[in-house]
Amino acid sequence: MLADALRDTLQRLENAANDAGRPCPGLLAVSKLQPAEAVAQLAAAGQRAFGENYVQEAQAKHAALAGVPGLEWHLIGHLQSNKADIAARLFDWVQTVDRIKLVATLARHRPAQLPALNVLIQVNIDDEASKHGCRPEQIDTLADAITAEPRLRLRGLMAIPAPAPDPMQRRQAFQRMKQLFDALTRRYPGLDTLSMGMSDDFPLAVAEGATLVRIGTALFGARPRR
Ligand SMILES: *Cc1c(COP(=O)(O)O)cnc(C)c1O
Numbered sequence: 001m002l003a004d005a006l007r008d009t010l011q012r013l014e015n016a017a018n019d020a021g022r023p024c025p026g027l028l029a030v031s032k033l034q035p036a037e038a039v040a041q042l043a044a045a046g047q048r049a050f051g052e053n054y055v056q057e058a059q060a061k062h063a064a065l066a067g068v069p070g071l072e073w074h075l076i077g078h079l080q081s082n083k084a085d086i087a088a089r090l091f092d093w094v095q096t097v098d099r100i101k102l103v104a105t106l107a108r109h110r111p112a113q114l115p116a117l118n119v120l121i122q123v124n125i126d127d128e129a130s131k132h133g134c135r136p137e138q139i140d141t142l143a144d145a146i147t148a149e150p151r152l153r154l155r156g157l158m159a160i161p162a163p164a165p166d167p168m169q170r171r172q173a174f175q176r177m178k179q180l181f182d183a184l185t186r187r188y189p190g191l192d193t194l195s196m197g198m199s200d201d202f203p204l205a206v207a208e209g210a211t212l213v214r215i216g217t218a219l220f221g222a223r224p225r226r
Contacts, residue, residue, distance in 0.1 A: 002038060003045035005219050013213065016203040025206055028074055028195070030216030032057065033223045036064035042219065043068050051095075051214050053077025055086050062090055076158070076195075076214055078132045085109040093118040095158040095195055098134045100145055107149035116153040119146050120195055123180060125173045126162035133159065136180055143184060156193035156211070157181050161201075170201055174208035181209070 010027060017024040031039050032053040039050055039061060049072040052058035058073065065071060074093040084102055087094055088109035097103065097119050110117045121142050124133030134142060139157070146154045157180060161173035174196055181194045197205025199218035206213065216223065 002041045002219070005221075006042055006045050006047055009215060009218050012218075013202070013206065016206040019203075020207040022206065022209065023211075025197075025210050026212045028076070028212055028214045029219050030076065030198075030214050031061070031220070032077070032216065033225075034216075034220050036061045038220055039065060039071075040068060043071060048072050049074060051076040051216075055079070055083040055090070058090060059086065081105065088117060089114075091117070093120070093155070095120040096122045096132065097142065097146065098122040098124075098132055100142065103142070103145045103149060103152065107151040110151040116151050118155050119152050120156055120158040120193060121146070121154070123157055123159045123177065125159040125177055125180075126164075128162055131160070131162075136176075139180060139184060140187070143188060147188060154188060154191065156191045156195070157184065158195035160198075161196070167201070167204060171204045171208060174205045174210070178209040 013027060014024050028049045028051045029042055029047050030051040048070055051074045054077055072092045074095055075087055075091045076095045079087055079096050079102060081101055084105040088106045089111055106117055121139055122133040123136060124131050143154055146152050159177050161170050164170050177196055185191045193211050194209060195212040197210045197213035199215050202213040
């Protein structure tokens with residue numbers, strides 16, 4: 001069942017990329033609130049990258065799936081400063097770096113035996129008061145701080161646009177993200193990841209240049225409530 005959903009989603013992703021004349025983005029399977037068993041099923045079907053929102057839940061799932069080789073764990077939920085040390089040990093990627101304070105803590109706690117922690121800067125692209133993410137003007141300062149840390153590896157940007165009912169509005173947010181990403185890439189040519197697009201809007205994000213989409217519901221079905 002999950003294998004079918006994975007195949008369908010990968011096909012839709014490929015179609016969206018073909019329609020847009022762009023390379024096919026990577027798929028991050030968002031497994032928050034889903035049981036470890038569901039992750040194991042998707043992993044058996046070939047999926048490798050999984051996104052989690054809550055550090056404690058991710059810790060438990062990580063432990064439950066320790067026997068499955070080659071999994072890649074991304075933190076996509078807001079990171080509280082007092083959990084940054086755990087996150088630095090647990091995840092392969094942290095997509096939600098949005099303030100200077102996190103940078104030094106993540107770097108300090110990244111274990112020496114692990115590769116550098118992959119980091120995305122989360123941007124509050126619609127300037128929502130209730131949302132996490134830095135303002136676009138803060139990207140350069142954060143990027144400079146991250147790239148100064150050998151235990152961190154800056155890979156690009158991430159955003160969650162406002163849930164606008166008007167698809168054009170969301171599309172414009174994706175467009176602005178792509179412009180910010182291109183500008184940052186001119187300063188740091190090694191960057192390769194623009195993480196945007198979820199179950200209900202990923203074709204728009206792909207059309208605007210997403211390189212990684214984060215999909216939960218379309219893969220796993222509706223989430224149990226927290
Ligand atoms: C939950 C979540 C997703 C996945 O959302 P779906 O609509 O279920 O695809 C993607 N990104 C983030 C940051 C999320 O919290």
